[in-house]
Amino acid sequence: MTQAATNTAISVRNVSHSFGEADEARHVKALLDTSLDVTRGELLCLIGPSGCGKSTLLNVMGGLIAPTTGTVMVGDKPVHGPMPNDIAFIFQENALFPWSTIHENMILGMSFQGVPKAERADRAQRALEAVGLDEFAGHYPSQLSGGMRQRAALARALSLETNILLMDEPFGALDEQTRMVLGEDLSVLLSRSKKTIVFVTHSLGEAVFLADRVAVFSARPGTIKEIITVDEPHPRKSAFMTSARFHQQRDQLYDLLHDEIRKSMAQSGKPKRAYEDQSSRAGPAA
Ligand SMILES: Nc1ncnc2c1ncn2[C@@H]1O[C@H](COP(=O)(O)OP(=O)(O)O)[C@@H](O)[C@H]1O
Ligand SMILES: [Mg+2]
Missing domain, CATH: 1.10.238 (Recoverin; domain 1)
Structure with missing residues (x-):
């Protein structure tokens, strides 16, 4: 095995996914020819317009959805279904049993x-x-x-x-202060545990604060438009959030996303969920 391969936790190759292939009227192309390597021990954020295929890609990575075409490998194992020894999921609605x-x-x-x-x-x-x-x-x-x-x-x-955590907008339902604190805690955890985390968020600030790399999606059918690197060691401190570099990288993400959000809104004919950072680019991160 090559060095590159041993450093790769998840390898996504030419993955496309369509929902409802059999039914012309309901057919949705969610993901288009997406390739991505997730490095061991990194936190990779997926960000993009609502409905661009982020959750689909995460579910394909974790074996919850079989892609229409393409392959996913976890380490040297091809993914053909859930891999509970390798991958754990965390969703926005965490479904703890109330009783x-x-x-x-x-x-x-x-x-x-x-x-x-x-x-x-x-x-x-x-x-x-x-x-x-x-x-x-x-x-x-x-x-x-x-x-x-x-x-x-x-x-x-x-x-x-598990070595891998796949997190789909895990803090999405929380208020801004709480998610900032949980973000700091997650960064501490990452620095101690060396886990590999893929984290979907619609918050530009959260992406820059948490990620080692941010993969920016295009509008649907989603594919990765660009990957930016955030070169700041974990655990990240709240001071990072007020630094000029943080704001510069968040603005860079916003510029990358802006056209895609417009395209995505044009597709649906009505505004999609608003990006909270859109209206408060100079405000505190969330
Ligand atoms: N089970 C499904 N059946 C049909 N269409 C779906 C299903 N899940 C997602 N989609 C569609 O696929 C596209 C991508 O969805 P998703 O991956 O959930 O987007 P995101 O997480 O980026 O908001 C959307 O248009 C969505 O409506
Ligand atoms: Mg989603």
């Missing part, structure tokens, strides 16, 4: 994924400590704030001890 405590939710998550029974309690403890929730193990989801519930969802994913 179970945080600890019980984690044990359940591990049992679904086949983690040996003897290891579950230790792993739950370690993962809750990693996200600073160990004192809340006995609480029910309804007793926690939205930010804490998302932390619990992160802990549940961490307890699976």
Whole structure:
């Protein structure tokens, strides 16, 4: 195996995906001939207009959707379905069971994924400590704030001890301050764990703050238009958010996205979900 191959956690080659191929009226080309390598230990953000295929690509990477054409490799294994030993998912709606405590939710998550029974309690403890929730193990989801519930969802994913985390707008439903703090925590986690993370966001600020690289999508059918590198070590500090370089890179992303958002709006005939950074380019990051 070459050096390049061993450094690659996920390799996406010429992936296209269409939904509803059999039905002409409902046929949607979501992804078009997309190729991308995710490097081991990096946090790669996917950003692009709403509906451009970010979630589709993430789900293809994790084996939840079989692409219409093209291939995905995780390490040296071709992806043909979910790979619970290699990949854990975190979604915006984290679906913790409301009738179970945080600890019980984690044990359940591990049992679904086949983690040996003897290891579950230790792993739950370690993962809750990693996200600073160990004192809340006995609480029910309804007793926690939205930010804490998302932390619990992160802990549940961490307890699976996969090398790869695929996160689809995980902080999308949270307020701006909470997502900034969770972003800082995720950066600390990344610096300690060396996990490989692919993170979908519609926030330009969140992308620059978290990512080692940001892949910018074109309008649908989505493909990667450009990749920018954010050269700042983890753990990232809040001071990075107020630096000139941060603002310059966020503006660069905005410039790359602007035309794609217009194209995407023209396709749908009505405005898509607004980019919060569009109206407050000089404001605080989110
Ligand atoms: N299960 C599905 N069936 C039909 N169309 C879908 C399905 N999932 C997504 N799409 C369509 O594919 C396109 C890309 O969707 P998605 O990957 O969810 O976009 P994003 O995450 O970038 O907002 C959109 O036009 C969406 O409506
Ligand atoms: Mg999506």
